[in-house]
Amino acid sequence: MHLIEARDLTREYSHGRMTVPALTGVDLDVEAGEFTAIAGPSGSGKTTLLNLIGCLDRPTRGRLIIDGDDVSSYTPSMLSGLRREKIGFVFQTYNL
Template sequence: MIEIKNITKTYNTGEMDFQALKGVSFTIKEGEFVAIMGPSGSGKSTLMNIVGALDTPSSGQYLLDGKDVSSLSESELAKIRKEKIGFVFQSFNLLKRTTVIRNVALPLLYTGMPKDQRLVRAKEALASSGFEEDHYYHLSNQLSGGQMQRVAIARALVNNPSLILADEPTGNLDTKTGEKVLETFTRLNDKGHTIVLITHEYDVAMHANRIITIRDGLIEKDENIKH
């Protein structure tokens, strides 16, 4: 489903070029739960941006559901993100002073779906992420960190994406809450969702079925985890 073929990414920082990815290849099949792990500066953020269709590689090929994403224009990338990818961020990135339900339905706003249908889908997504039903109309800034991340997960689920991309989803949570959020990902994976988790913590990565370790722009290790 995801085919990364010999991808490189070079940033031009003025005086000298900096190669963040130096030829990375891997394949992720549908229904996998993969953790991409590596210390900061390893190139994992760059890889996440490319996998998330936020950025394009300098060379190499990226096939998402058989479609070549590596050379698309800005608005074509936006369309890919809208249809195929759900994001979960470290800092949640919820709209402030906005109800939970509106936050979750936000991605559907850009799909042209009618409002009542958007709300139905948002409620389904909130139920899947395990968010308490009586809080649907609370404002986002009244929630706890764990609740916020559940809302963010629901938002990532709402457009029924091929891939859920979670960037350090537990980074702003305490261990216990983080644990619960990771359990949610495991549960979603059991239901068939493909999940890519980016983290620098081994404990977090251990929740996945497969860990790809990146170091200095190259894949260092690609191992399956038996639970």
């Protein structure tokens, strides 16, 4: 079983009448204990992907499974509990 499984993750933002794609159709598997690097040029969707995997944002389309649980239908309270118990972030800027 994968620790993190993403299937067709897509995130779009509305800007007036326009839809701006930030991330399109990402598939990713991360095993427990595996080190994974996310690299790419500025504007390629790295932060968007991390925000989705970290349950700080929701995908427009696609599925995100964390530790065997599909978090697509989680309530905000359930997502908060998941972040508290299983997810950690080290931000580039000071957020304390």
